Amino acid sequence: MLLAEKIKRAADLARLAPSSHNCQPWQVCSFEPDFYFTHLDLVAGAHRDLRQVLVLGLDRERCLTALPSLRREMRMSAGAFATLFYNFLRLQGVMVEARLVPEHSAALTELGALQLHHCEPLLVLLLGAVEQAPQAEALARLQQLVESRRTLRTPYKRPVRGGPTPSLPTVLPYRLQDDGPLRWTHCDNSIDIERLARFVGQYAERDFSDSRAWRETYRYIDFSARSGAIEGEGFNIQQLTGPLPAWKRWAYRAALAPALLPLTARFGLTRNIASQLGGLVRNSAALCYLSYAGSPARAAEQQLLAGEAMLDLWLAATDRGMALHPVSVVLQHSEIRERLECLLAEPDEIWFFARLGEPIQPPTTEFRYRRAVSPLAC
Numbered sequence: 001m002l003l004a005e006k007i008k009r010a011a012d013l014a015r016l017a018p019s020s021h022n023c024q025p026w027q028v029c030s031f032e033p034d035f036y037f038t039h040l041d042l043v044a045g046a047h048r049d050l051r052q053v054l055v056l057g058l059d060r061e062r063c064l065t066a067l068p069s070l071r072r073e074m075r076m077s078a079g080a081f082a083t084l085f086y087n088f089l090r091l092q093g094v095m096v097e098a099r100l101v102p103e104h105s106a107a108l109t110e111l112g113a114l115q116l117h118h119c120e121p122l123l124v125l126l127l128g129a130v131e132q133a134p135q136a137e138a139l140a141r142l143q144q145l146v147e148s149r150r151t152l153r154t155p156y157k158r159p160v161r162g163g164p165t166p167s168l169p170t171v172l173p174y175r176l177q178d179d180g181p182l183r184w185t186h187c188d189n190s191i192d193i194e195r196l197a198r199f200v201g202q203y204a205e206r207d208f209s210d211s212r213a214w215r216e217t218y219r220y221i222d223f224s225a226r227s228g229a230i231e232g233e234g235f236n237i238q239q240l241t242g243p244l245p246a247w248k249r250w251a252y253r254a255a256l257a258p259a260l261l262p263l264t265a266r267f268g269l270t271r272n273i274a275s276q277l278g279g280l281v282r283n284s285a286a287l288c289y290l291s292y293a294g295s296p297a298r299a300a301e302q303q304l305l306a307g308e309a310m311l312d313l314w315l316a317a318t319d320r321g322m323a324l325h326p327v328s329v330v331l332q333h334s335e336i337r338e339r340l341e342c343l344l345a346e347p348d349e350i351w352f353f354a355r356l357g358e359p360i361q362p363p364t365t366e367f368r369y370r371r372a373v374s375p376l377a378c
């Protein structure tokens, strides 16, 4: 297989990475080594015998922007994509060195900056001239896990509480870097889960009360009857509610429309949705969260690695027949996030919070919205 075909295959699989609102904010730019080192050179390091340089980053035109905290979610989403892209390249035998781009790193020349288009670079992949033998078995296993991973927002089996949370060993063959100052905490005792369920039930309504954020979210909801593999972004209303007849889909479309929401909220719609989310949290085998204990100066690049840690746990859970459902509303507004950290007696900032468990039953309809990712030849 040609290198270009391997890159395409890695991108096709990596696009199955989870992303906030399924906005898929990633972008890949491909450079000839000479051009890259003359005009960009975003990460310091030795220039070796290279075939190609890939710059992975955020596509500024696809990023969610309504809240400052969404910057973190964008970097985590790109981190999940980058982790898969890197793994699938290596498993196909491509020699790759991954380097994180420091936050304020800039292109060396105007031409270099222009060639990045809308891309905010986060990771550089240096592709070596020699190749190794592909690892067919490990590749097939990772591909199978990535294809079966989903965000499942259904009720999970009531856990047998009191036993230890099953430890979930890493399933990623390769890591971009060690987690460093990132730490997972699992809560599986009934008192903590009940307290967190009440907390989520109380604060989840905030999703709807920030009109700019809600307008942005609403744009990603598809109210149509489409299902299966769909070209594009976003998610279907039925991924939140379960199967709905046409009239109910249209009723949700109208009731959740940003212009009507202040009115429908008065009739208790948003309160109801928030308490249902609290109910789902109550019916989880465990809750888990990822916190960051490092310096604020390195937070941006660590958020890419937080995406890697998130993806690793998600795939490990999938491997055990478990599912994960992020509950980000409690992190998106700093005053709520700080209350949550206080409730959990957590000294560090929480970057990711999710319910975890074995779904009572899989969803009856499958949805998978994804856009094609073609590395831009620059």
Ligand SMILES: Cc1cc2nc3c(=O)[nH]c(=O)nc-3n(C[C@H](O)[C@H](O)[C@H](O)COP(=O)(O)O)c2cc1C
Pocket: 016, 017, 018, 019, 020, 021, 022, 073, 074, 076, 077, 149, 150, 151, 152, 153, 234, 235, 325, 326, 327, 328, 329
């Ligand atoms: C950083 C991050 C935050 C997320 N937050 C939420 C959330 O608060 N609620 C939710 O239902 N899904 C959340 N998701 C899941 C995405 O909506 C989901 O990944 C996307 O729709 C693609 O679907 P898939 O994971 O089934 O492939 C989050 C995903 C990421 C990466």
